[in-house]
Amino acid sequence: MTSSVNNEKKKDTALCPLCGKPNLCAMAANPKATECWCESVVFPEELLAQVPDDVVRKTCICQNCLEQFQESTK
Numbered sequence: 001m002t003s004s005v006n007n008e009k010k011k012d013t014a015l016c017p018l019c020g021k022p023n024l025c026a027m028a029a030n031p032k033a034t035e036c037w038c039e040s041v042v043f044p045e046e047l048l049a050q051v052p053d054d055v056v057r058k059t060c061i062c063q064n065c066l067e068q069f070q071e072s073t074k
């Protein structure tokens, strides 16, 4: 049994730090999740550089922003 007391102070790890939309990270939605699409992709350093220091590598960039970045670097 897990307590849900801490849920009200939920961090914004479910929101993309770049566009503010849901990043659909499985781990943000469920801390017990061990797999997420974000584990199977590589986030380019240039893209990570756009994420504020305090959330980088804690909060997922959404798939949309990743794809947009990849499009723009083609």
Ligand SMILES: [Zn+2]
Residues within 6 Å of the ligand: 016, 017, 018, 019, 020, 021, 061, 062, 063, 064, 065, 066
């Ligand atoms: Zn995004």
